[in-house]
Amino acid sequence: MIPTAPRLDRIKPSPSGTMSQRARDLRAAGVDVITLSSGEPDFDTPEHIVDAAAAAMRGGQTRYTNIDGTPALKQAIIGKFERENQLHFKPEEIIIGTGAKQVIFNAFMASLAPGDEVIIPAPHWVSYTDITLLAEGVPVVLPCAQNHGFRLQPGDLAAAITPRTRWLMLNSPNNPTGSVYTREDLAALAEVLRQHPQVAIMTDDIYEHLLFDGRAFVTMAEVAPDLKPRTLTINGCSKAYAMTGWRIGYAGGPANLIKAMTKLQSQSTGPTSSISQAAAVAALNGPQDFISVRAAAFQERRDLVLGWLGRVKGLTCYRPEGAFYVYVGCAGLLGQKLPDGGTIETDTDVALYLLEHRVAVVQGAAYGLSPYFRISIATSTALLEEACARIAAACAALT
Known part of the structure; x- marks a missing residue:
């Protein structure tokens, strides 16, 4: 054994x-x-996305790509962020990983020192705390009451921040509750975060397009542009495009963090599947109806x-x-x-x-x-x- x-x-x-x-x-x-x-x-998975993958295979796109993603997919992601979130990124501020989970893993592994704290509002996706622990960080789980829509309140955030706090984790729409942060909710949290420049913000926006009752989606870097230099905005193709098995996650964030995450990825999975990346280009650039x-x-x-x-x-x-x-x-x-x-x-x-x-x-x-x-x-x-x-x-x- x-x-x-x-x-x-x-x-x-x-x-x-x-x-x-x-x-x-x-x-x-x-x-x-x-x-x-x-x-x-x-x-x-929609047919035009499957067709793009097949065309990529027949066209010889079956080799390693750049560690952080193909130029074509980076441009598609940059276009998506500009079109849907009013966020502007350069190619060196974008990384593509094997699912959003790997992107989160890379970010925490690349940025947390032993004992650093990550504030995680609960209910939360099951992996946030365990990835934090694996990166030798300390998950600080903040229960969010149902009468507040399971959303983190500014006073609770302020009380939880310490000199060791390195990240705030936000997920909207939320897994498991389906709660959605409004523009006003995020603006109130941003006011707290402005007082603590050592705290970075990670937003998991993977359910962005799955909204009910006419609700609109907003993300922290869009609501508070001054916080964008310390925000990592994470998304992927799994949920909206029904591409869970294709394993495509991505993020836009500060170039120094993206560089560190790319270094880590170079010694773990390497680049994401070239075929999946070609499919993701079609997903992001193609029909959205x-x-x-x-x-x-x-x-x-x-x-x-x-x-x-x-x-x-x-x-x-x-x-x-x-x-x-x-x-x-x-x-x-x-x-x-x-x-x-x-x-x-x-x-x-x-x-x-x-x-x-x-x-x-x-x-x-x-x-x-x-x-x-x-x-x-x-x-x-x-x-x-x-x-x-x-x-x-x-x-x-x-x-």
């Missing part, structure tokens, strides 16, 4: 990935499980799930403003008795109980705020209806 490195003791496997794997294992054993634990659109159609489909599914689960005793549902998740409050289930005589004590117990009823969800503890569980609405209406019926039956069986 080969011993593993002590640094791995700081982190845990992705809870959402673990729950999805459990569901796959059950299905392989013949159990009919509906998986609502995966953050992956169920739509196909299908995105709003798919966002509308997610909104319909949201409304369906809210209607179903809003009638289930013991559950409460925050109304998502974007992304494709519903963060379900389950405080009303705690203390109830299971059919086998046990007791529901945590939201992890709830998630495991629902898995017994053939629905895979992810417990709120994974996202830093309990008692909740997250369900993904990135699946068909028929499956969502059946999953909600199973959840309702499971809750009704508690006493």
